[in-house]
Amino acid sequence: MTAPALRTTGLHKSFGSLVVAQDVAISLPQGARYALIGPNGAGKTTLINLITGALRPDSGEILLGEEAITALEPDSRVKRGLARTFQINTLFPDLSPLEAVTLAVCERLGVANVWWRRLVGFRDAVDEAYDILASLNIGAVCYRATRELAYGQQRLLEIALALATKPKVLLLDEPAAGVPRQQGGELFEAIANLSSDITVLFIEHDMEVVFRFASRVIVMVGGRLLVEGTSSEIAADQRVREVYLGRSRHG
Amino acid sequence: MIAPAVGVLFDGFAYGMLLFLLSVGLSVTLGMMNFVNLAHGSFAMVGAYVAVSLMGLGWPFFATLPCAFLVAGVISVGFERTLFRRVYRASDLQQVLLTIGLAFISVAAAAWFYGTMQQPVRLPVYLRTYATFMGINFSIYRLFLIAVALAVTGLLVGALDYTRFGAQVRAAVDNQRMAQGLGVDVDTVFAITFALGSGLAGLGGALAIEIVGLDPNFTFTYLIYVLIVVAVGGLGSIRGSLLAAILLGVSDAAGKYYVPTLGAFLIYLVMVSLLLWRPSGLFGRR
Amino acid sequence: MAGVADPHQYLAAKQRWAPIEVAFWLAMLLPFVLVPTYLPLASQIAITAIFAVSLDLILGYAGLVSLGHAAYFGLGAYTAGLIAKAGWGEPFSGLLIGGAAAGLFGHLTGYIVVRVRHLALIMITLGIGLLLYEVANRASWLTGGNDGLQGVAMWPLFGSFDFDLYGYTAYAYSLAVLFAVVLAARRLVHSPFGLSLRAIRENERRMPAIGAPSRARLRTIYTIAATIAGIGGALLAQTTQFVSLGALSFERSAELIVILVIGGTGRLYGGVVGAIVYMVARDRLSGMNPQYWYFWIGLMLIGVVLFLPNGILGGLATLLPRRSRAS
Numbered sequence: 001m002t003a004p005a006l007r008t009t010g011l012h013k014s015f016g017s018l019v020v021a022q023d024v025a026i027s028l029p030q031g032a033r034y035a036l037i038g039p040n041g042a043g044k045t046t047l048i049n050l051i052t053g054a055l056r057p058d059s060g061e062i063l064l065g066e067e068a069i070t071a072l073e074p075d076s077r078v079k080r081g082l083a084r085t086f087q088i089n090t091l092f093p094d095l096s097p098l099e100a101v102t103l104a105v106c107e108r109l110g111v112a113n114v115w116w117r118r119l120v121g122f123r124d125a126v127d128e129a130y131d132i133l134a135s136l137n138i139g140a141v142c143y144r145a146t147r148e149l150a151y152g153q154q155r156l157l158e159i160a161l162a163l164a165t166k167p168k169v170l171l172l173d174e175p176a177a178g179v180p181r182q183q184g185g186e187l188f189e190a191i192a193n194l195s196s197d198i199t200v201l202f203i204e205h206d207m208e209v210v211f212r213f214a215s216r217v218i219v220m221v222g223g224r225l226l227v228e229g230t231s232s233e234i235a236a237d238q239r240v241r242e243v244y245l246g247r248s249r250h251g
Numbered sequence: 252m253i254a255p256a257v258g259v260l261f262d263g264f265a266y267g268m269l270l271f272l273l274s275v276g277l278s279v280t281l282g283m284m285n286f287v288n289l290a291h292g293s294f295a296m297v298g299a300y301v302a303v304s305l306m307g308l309g310w311p312f313f314a315t316l317p318c319a320f321l322v323a324g325v326i327s328v329g330f331e332r333t334l335f336r337r338v339y340r341a342s343d344l345q346q347v348l349l350t351i352g353l354a355f356i357s358v359a360a361a362a363w364f365y366g367t368m369q370q371p372v373r374l375p376v377y378l379r380t381y382a383t384f385m386g387i388n389f390s391i392y393r394l395f396l397i398a399v400a401l402a403v404t405g406l407l408v409g410a411l412d413y414t415r416f417g418a419q420v421r422a423a424v425d426n427q428r429m430a431q432g433l434g435v436d437v438d439t440v441f442a443i444t445f446a447l448g449s450g451l452a453g454l455g456g457a458l459a460i461e462i463v464g465l466d467p468n469f470t471f472t473y474l475i476y477v478l479i480v481v482a483v484g485g486l487g488s489i490r491g492s493l494l495a496a497i498l499l500g501v502s503d504a505a506g507k508y509y510v511p512t513l514g515a516f517l518i519y520l521v522m523v524s525l526l527l528w529r530p531s532g533l534f535g536r537r
Numbered sequence: 538m539a540g541v542a543d544p545h546q547y548l549a550a551k552q553r554w555a556p557i558e559v560a561f562w563l564a565m566l567l568p569f570v571l572v573p574t575y576l577p578l579a580s581q582i583a584i585t586a587i588f589a590v591s592l593d594l595i596l597g598y599a600g601l602v603s604l605g606h607a608a609y610f611g612l613g614a615y616t617a618g619l620i621a622k623a624g625w626g627e628p629f630s631g632l633l634i635g636g637a638a639a640g641l642f643g644h645l646t647g648y649i650v651v652r653v654r655h656l657a658l659i660m661i662t663l664g665i666g667l668l669l670y671e672v673a674n675r676a677s678w679l680t681g682g683n684d685g686l687q688g689v690a691m692w693p694l695f696g697s698f699d700f701d702l703y704g705y706t707a708y709a710y711s712l713a714v715l716f717a718v719v720l721a722a723r724r725l726v727h728s729p730f731g732l733s734l735r736a737i738r739e740n741e742r743r744m745p746a747i748g749a750p751s752r753a754r755l756r757t758i759y760t761i762a763a764t765i766a767g768i769g770g771a772l773l774a775q776t777t778q779f780v781s782l783g784a785l786s787f788e789r790s791a792e793l794i795v796i797l798v799i800g801g802t803g804r805l806y807g808g809v810v811g812a813i814v815y816m817v818a819r820d821r822l823s824g825m826n827p828q829y830w831y832f833w834i835g836l837m838l839i840g841v842v843l844f845l846p847n848g849i850l851g852g853l854a855t856l857l858p859r860r861s862r863a864s
């Protein structure tokens with residue numbers, strides 16, 4: 001058996017007296033499609049921040065493939081194939097999507113520190129960026145300033161930026177947050193069509209979407225993992241019903 | 252050997268208390284709104300010129316002090332309501348530009364109305380004498396200055412800790428959004444705090460004339476010292492400002508006395524190193 | 538236009554030379570024939586423009602506010618001046634050494650500067666500037682202190698052009714260096730590196746998530762900007778054959794921000810336009826009491842923030858019909 005694409009062991013994190021991650025151990029097999037669910041404030045975004053290095057864990061280990069990445073800077077983790085998107089759009093308002101994605105491609109190719117050659121000279125990077133944008137259906141608006149894009153298009157650009165890093169593992173923090181249901185479905189179709197080399201973990205509140213697109217589901221409550229299982233196991237789990245399904249969807 | 256050291260310490264401490272009065276308002280308002288107000292020194296200068304003008308009309312020194320506080324506070328809140336609030340959400344650069352522009356204008360206005368020469372102050376005779384204790388002379392005026400500053404500090408700390416308004420200010424400094432969510436009218440709280448802070452700067456300005464003199468360059472000379480106090484103390488922290496102001500006052504006095512050739516060099520060096528060690532200041536959050 | 542299908546054409550159009558740019562550089566030659574008596578002023582303008590372009594790289598493109606950029610300008614000026622005073626009056630090598638000294642100092646201080654933001658950044662850049670000023674002031678045996686550095690004697694440029702009293706050589710030299718600096722900066726801002734600077738300005742938080750080490754990028758541009766500022770300072774020392782403490786002063790740094798902001802930040806030519814407007818206005822109003830000059834600067838700053846946030850060039854860009862990008 002090959003090693004899991006991503007694994008965490010015993011992750012702990014607290015903000016003062018508030019414990020937001022307690023003994024979190026997850027393991028994502030190569031090419032898996034996992035959903036991470038849990039009520040608001042459960043610590044899902046925090047877990048992504050810990051894995052990507054935006055926050056430092058108080059203790060615990062993170063392994064990407066065989067390699068321990070716990071001590072690496074966030075940008076080095078990205079270079080090793082760990083990408084994420086943000087729950088709240090975190091984009092470059094004044095750049096066009098083409099510029100932003102081309103930059104991310106250049107970063108991956110290690111040429112983004114070149115200041116003596118023109119960007120237009122990097123034709124392959126530009127082509128690749130355009131192809132990513134076109135594959136997500138935002139090729140037509142990729143010359144406008146990002147701030148002029150519709151909200152749903154900005155959500156897609158979040159994903160495009162992550163894809164430009166050619167991730168092995170992709171962590172999506174509520175990719176469809178704030179998008180109308182219909183459009184959200186299209187967005188998840190795009191995610192489902194991603195290459196099966198990419199291991200995906202997504203956070204999502206809509207159970208229909210979760211059960212449709214995830215092979216397995218991790219449930220998190222109050223900074224702890226509650227249970228992990230297949231869609232049908234989770235749908236049938238009594239504890240999950242109590243803490244999560246029983247309440248309002250966004251509670 | 253001991254006597255000069257005590258004298259230097261005393262002068263430095265008095266100077267530090269003055270710097271504290273001048274800067275505490277900026278620290279609190281910066282902590283609350285993250286608004287970089289480089290015109291803060293101008294409000295101190297307003298207070299100073301108010302005091303000088305009233306004394307020119309024959310007012311007693313003590314009567315000019317509350318007026319310096321009031322006029323500086325009222326003028327500042329006028330600018331806050333009309334001009335500054337437009338750039339709270341703008342970049343650091345825009346805030347710096349707008350407020351430094353206002354500071355430039357205030358310097359020019361002071362030169363226009365009062366000329367560029369030093370302004371005379373006539374203190375009551377009993378404030379200009381010295382008290383001798385164990386063979387060391389202590390300036391009565393500096394003792395008075397320290398007493399005023401300590402009283403203000405006591406009032407401020409008490410008001411922050413024990414009044415409803417103080418609790419609102421603390422909440423707003425701590426987390427603006429959360430305070431808003433709890434029903435604090437941050438906008439109004441900020442305007443009042445801004446007026447109070449500038450008023451204290453005005454009071455500090457009036458008290459400063461005797462020690463450092465007054466001419467239109469006052470704004471910029473003290474702006475740098477005030478910024479050092481705020482940055483080193485940590486935004487929004489009264490304790491931090493107090494400590495940083497005393498540190499700065501004492502090192503300035505000691506530096507001038509013991510190593511006059513180094514000038515302000517030491518102070519800048521200490522500031523840069525301290526900020527490297529703790530970018531958000533001694534008592535800053537984060 | 539949305540109809541452009543080819544990403545390469547879109548990017549190429551963004552960095553193509555505009556006719557107005559060519560016209561601008563030709564116009565910069567006019568002082569030689571139209572107002573030869575103003576050539577000394579013209580070379581001061583070119584030098585200030587170099588300095589402003591260097592600030593634009595960090596402030597306009599990368600978004601770092603610096604209140605102490607004069608440190609690098611002054612360091613370049615004193616270095617070039619001291620070399621000439623010590624007996625090596627060759628201008629071009631002096632220029633490069635002045636730039637290198639400032640660049641080295643920029644590289645070292647860059648490690649400090651890129652670690653902080655907001656008020657701490659303002660205070661640290663301010664502190665570095667004040668520190669260097671104090672050092673130069675105290676080391677009067679070397680710098681001449683308040684009297685300035687005298688006795689800077691330059692050899693003819695490239696062995697054949699003397700620095701004449703009318704400023705022909707000085708302006709030709711300064712203009713050529715300005716042109717070279719703008720060419721290099723133009724290349725830089727249209728490079729992948731330049732794009733990453735704009736991205737840092739737009740949203741530094743996103744940078745690590747696309748694998749970008751933003752601090753290293755900021756250190757690089759800080760070093761480059763310091764080098765260019767040093768070149769500007771060296772030019773000033775060589776063309777005026779004098780260096781004053783003012784070259785290092787806080788006023789110089791503050792004035793520079795005013796110049797750049799009036800012209801427009803993040804637009805490459807903003808610093809050049811700002812330098813022309815500011816220096817010509819100051820020359821016209823030189824009889825004015827400096828206090829009142831400050832009044833007008835203050836008013837201008839407030840006006841720019843409230844009504845012209847992108848400076849003169851930004852204002853012009855919204856007035857003029859947009860150039861069609863499709864072609």
Ligand SMILES: Nc1ncnc2c1ncn2[C@@H]1O[C@H](COP(=O)(O)OP(=O)(O)O)[C@@H](O)[C@H]1O
Binds near residue numbers: 020038042043044046
């Ligand atoms: N930087 C922080 N400082 C303090 N508390 C935080 C911070 N970030 C998140 N939290 C708290 O941690 C908890 C978990 O937040 P989060 O991970 O965003 O939850 P989720 O994404 O599951 O809704 C929340 O109570 C939140 O308020």
Ligand SMILES: [Mg+2]
Binds near residue numbers: 044045046087
């Ligand atoms: Mg979340």
